[in-house]
Amino acid sequence: MAYWLMKSEPKDVSVDDLAAMPEATVGWYGVRNYQARNFMRDLMRPRDGVLFYHSSCAEPGVVGLAEVVGAPYPDPTQFEAGNKYFDGKATPEVPRWYQVDVRLVRKTRLLSLAEIRQHPDLQDMRLLARGNRLSITPVTPAEWRVISALLAA
DNA sequence: GCCAACGTTGGC
DNA sequence: GCCAACGTTGGC
Numbered sequence: 168m169a170y171w172l173m174k175s176e177p178k179d180v181s182v183d184d185l186a187a188m189p190e191a192t193v194g195w196y197g198v199r200n201y202q203a204r205n206f207m208r209d210l211m212r213p214r215d216g217v218l219f220y221h222s223s224c225a226e227p228g229v230v231g232l233a234e235v236v237g238a239p240y241p242d243p244t245q246f247e248a249g250n251k252y253f254d255g256k257a258t259p260e261v262p263r264w265y266q267v268d269v270r271l272v273r274k275t276r277l278l279s280l281a282e283i284r285q286h287p288d289l290q291d292m293r294l295l296a297r298g299n300r301l302s303i304t305p306v307t308p309a310e311w312r313v314i315s316a317l318l319a320a
Numbered sequence: 321g322c323c324a325a326c327g328t329t330g331g332c
Numbered sequence: 333g334c335c336a337a338c339g340t341t342g343g344c
Contacts (some may be wrong), residue, residue: 298325300341
């Protein structure tokens, strides 16, 4: 069992959008960074815990608890000509980009980036590492426990 | 809109 | 394999 933080721009898919989807589940399309892809393709397992994070918005932070559903599979948008995520070097025979499905377990209060930054037990989060730009980062079990407690209903 | 930081591309 | 140029991320 592993834990992850996954960033989504709310103008693209917000936590409310996710809650409204069938089974509150979304295919995590559009990742075009190899390290983030490898996390999904090689390391994620069903039931892994996910912190759903809003980025590039007025109030960045964790806004929901989610989980990985099913096995990784090729991101369909890489094959769609005209799609912003189209990749001409990818083929269905040799896909380049993968995704997993993510299901919202429950929406939470906003745990803002500012609050994460000031929490003594969260200083080492990969999210906060200098220059980090990854849209998917690992979360340690200890960090998960701290955040779960902060978000307890 | 700015800009720091980092990843990717492609010529050599 | 090097590295300059360019593109992207994402907080502010």
